[in-house]
Amino acid sequence: xxxxxxxxxxxxxxxxxxxxxxxxxxxxxxxxxxxxxxxxxxxxxxxxxxxxxxxxxxxxxxxxxxxxxxxxxxxxxxxxxxxxxxxxxxxxxxxxxxxxxxxxxxxxxxxxxxxxxxxxxxxxxxxxxxxxxxxxxxxxxxxxxxxxxxxxxxxxxxxxxxxxxxxxxxxxxxxxxxxxxxxxxxxxxxxxxxxxxxxxx
Numbered sequence: 001x002x003x004x005x006x007x008x009x010x011x012x013x014x015x016x017x018x019x020x021x022x023x024x025x026x027x028x029x030x031x032x033x034x035x036x037x038x039x040x041x042x043x044x045x046x047x048x049x050x051x052x053x054x055x056x057x058x059x060x061x062x063x064x065x066x067x068x069x070x071x072x073x074x075x076x077x078x079x080x081x082x083x084x085x086x087x088x089x090x091x092x093x094x095x096x097x098x099x100x101x102x103x104x105x106x107x108x109x110x111x112x113x114x115x116x117x118x119x120x121x122x123x124x125x126x127x128x129x130x131x132x133x134x135x136x137x138x139x140x141x142x143x144x145x146x147x148x149x150x151x152x153x154x155x156x157x158x159x160x161x162x163x164x165x166x167x168x169x170x171x172x173x174x175x176x177x178x179x180x181x182x183x184x185x186x187x188x189x190x191x192x193x194x195x196x197x198x199x200x201x
Contacts (some may be wrong), residue, residue, distance in 0.1 A: 051198035054191050082183075084196045094133065095130055096112040098134055098166065101163055102166060115132075137178070
């Protein structure tokens with residue numbers, strides 16, 4: 001299973017945002033990485049560089065590699081609606097992302113691992129594909145044998161996020177992907193139009 005395994009704080013500092021979630025190291029040094037940190041004079045970025053950075057930020061945020069992201073963009077382009085919005089909606093509808101949003105795991109990386117290790121069910125069936133696209137009405141839950149996992153218990157106890165497009169019952173460890181979120185409901189700070197412009201070149 002291919003995924004990014006490199007340094008996370010360095011990437012977060014590059015984008016100036018804690019895109020991988022809470023990070024104490026990032027909070028201490030929230031300026032760009034590199035030997036000279038804040039003092040280095042950075043020239044004005046080209047339009048291409050800005051668009052590329054936005055695409056990279058989206059990829060790292062959702063934990064998607066280049067080919068997969070490119071395929072998602074093609075899918076978004078072929079569907080009705082605003083391409084950039086559809087692209088983010090496809091990212092949000094991924095099973096690993098929904099497991100993370102429901103609070104079953106504190107990070108998308110952890111959520112991906114739970115899915116891969118067969119701890120998660122969709123409509124009662126075990127699904128071990130992190131990129132599985134959920135449809136409105138799908139019921140996502142923790143497999144019966146895995147409900148007592150300490151990592152899941154701790155994550156749910158610490159989670160206070162509520163999203164309008166999904167419901168979750170902590171007692172049964174089951175939730176419903178009610179609908180695909182509208183762009184205004186997606187909390188990620190991503191300028192999707194820049195990604196569309198980059199791929200449209």
